[in-house]
Amino acid sequence: MIDFRSDTFTRPGPGMLQAMLQAETGDDVFGEDPSINKLEAMMADYFGKEAALYCPSGTMSNQIAIKVHTLPGDEVVCSNLAHVYIYEGGGIAFNAGAQVHAITGDRGMITAAQVEAAINPDDVHKARTSLVCLENTSNRGGGCCYDWDEVLRIRQVCDQHKLALHLDGARLFNAIVATGQDPRSYGRTFDSISVCLNKGMGCPIGSVLLGSTGFIREARRIRKKLGGGLRQAGYMAATGIYAMENNIQRLEEDHQHAKQIAAALLEKSFTGHMLPVETNILIFEVTGGEWTPRKLTDHLRKEGILTMAISPTQVRMVVHLDITPEMVAKTCQVIAETM
Ligand SMILES: *Cc1c(COP(=O)(O)O)cnc(C)c1O
Helix, strand or coil, X not given: CEECCCCCCCCCCHHHHHHHHCCCCCCHHHCCCHHHHHHHHHHHHHHCCCEEEEECCHHHHHHHHHHHHCCCCCEEEEECCCHHHHCCCCHHHHHHCCEEEEECCECCECXXXXXXXXXXXXXXXXXXXXXXXXXXXXXXXXXXXXXXXXXXXXXXXXXXXXXXXXEEECCHHHHHHHHCCCHHHHHXXXXXXXXXXXXXXXXXXXXXXXXXXXHXXXXXXXXXXXXXXXXXXXXXXXXXXXXXXXXXXXXXXXXXXXXXXXXXXXXXXXXXXXXXXXXXXXXXXXXXXXXXXXXXHHHHHHCCEECEECXXXXXXXXXXXXXXXXXXXXXXXXXXXXX
């Protein structure tokens, strides 16, 4: 099967497995796991942040950040398509006791003007606005990358109104490779950043939360409360170190593969509107004739290709490191032969 359902379906290859076997470990709750300490230092340095915290999942690292930045009853400003809002099980309410002010943006990206308009006045009737969350790349936006000038304008609004700014960077490495940006510009701009290692980076589990020393101290406490303090998780952190050393630049290959598949799809009359393909995600409408997203995904499955119908009108495909050039060629051929 050629699996385009998500970039979470990757499995560790021989190099990554070898790194796990050779990992030095200790008890991370005591701060004594050398592999975790190394990964945290590596990530903090890469993004130019003071400190980092290894977390079991991106959901947990986002939720920890939101909990640290807010008090119960506060309001979090984000896109109506944000993962933190629609795909984390209501975690903002459950874990932080905060509520969301959701903004309808462009492909999950919001503007500084929209953020400013969403901030509540200092009035007892209103929830206290305390945090803005951005997502880069934007998952439901088809893997699109934020315009950096807009991010800087949002930072200014946050400074003016004393709001914290968190980045859900589940696919931040994809954005960095696609735009050629300096990772440290992210460290300078955001108060906290969550980056996933279990997506395009190809690790079986793991995310890293980045922030100031004080922020990470508090985040470590919340991670423990959530049951996310792991012991010899250095065996897993070793996959993150391996991915940092081997899997960043190769994301460019995934982006090229996504563009090849997009070109094949755009030849077909069943392909309706497709979101611009900027990184490794394709989201397109299926229209006309007898085709529906369900029928198309069923047809492709019979040909050995797994895709996902994500709405009554849209199909999503995600490219990742277990997708080879041969698989892309086969996929393009199957698409070309689909009538
Ligand atoms: C995958 C993802 C996460 C975190 O997911 P986990 O499966 O919990 O690691 C967070 N944000 C976005 C945008 C994602 O795509």
